Amino acid sequence: MLLDFILVIFASGITSFIDSFLFELESDPIEDIFSIKNAVSIILLAAVIVPFIEELIFRFPLKYERNLVFHFFDFLTKNKAKTFWFKHFRIFFYLFAIAFALMHLTNYSNTNSLFYILAPLIVLPQIIAGITLGYVRLKLGFFWGVLQHGLYNLILFSVALLFFNSNQLTKINNIDYSLEINIVEFGLNNPITLETYKSEDRIDSIIGNNTTVKELAEILDSTDTILLKKSKRLNIRFINKTNSKNPETIILDELIKEFK
Structure with a gap:
């Protein structure tokens, strides 16, 4: 988690540069969600509900025995899907991390072409988080990943609420x-x-x-x-x-x- 914070701070510097010197990153969609919540609701949403849902979608399937989609394909292909999964697991691991990061583009309302060109840099903090959370999920288990994700969001949102609101x-x-x-x-x-x-x-x-x-x-x-x-x-x-x-x-x- 400490390594995650260190890397994300560096990556956030790139995002801040884009926001300050290239074009403003419009975060209206996510602001609209949180603007009508009280502090307790914001913390509950950011540190409990969202981490659980995101981990369920993007990290839970990283263990083959929990991946119902590949189990279905395995049934159709007579165990060929399982072989394919393990042979190309590294690719699947990083694809899940990238998909997790790109999903966070919905936090912004920008539609200019430069926004999409620089999308990998804009969501670089989420790419790093996706990789570290995936590692925790595989090494320790699903709920440890949820815990780290929740603690990460709890720290960020608590600091924002207390000092930068x-x-x-x-x-x-x-x-x-x-x-x-x-x-x-x-x-x-x-x-x-x-x-x-x-x-x-x-x-x-x-x-x-x-x-x-x-x-x-x-x-x-x-x-x-x-x-x-x-x-x-x-x-x-x-x-x-x-x-x-x-x-x-x-x-x-x-x-x-x-x-x-």
């Missing part, structure tokens, strides 16, 4: 206005609030917690198609002090800088 996007405080926007990684099933306070036609303040970029863009009458599709969650606090500039423009400019 809120990241500051913007903090501006001048004589004209103050604006603070924080990105929220997990909604934790908290109530969504987004209030706009006005005096006549002037926006005095906008206060929002656990809202989405899309909802905020709609409130600000944005026509930007990228912002109107973003489900990333935000906490926002805007105070207009002098009305010297259009508040909608101020906030949308900051959002576009981050998400475009």
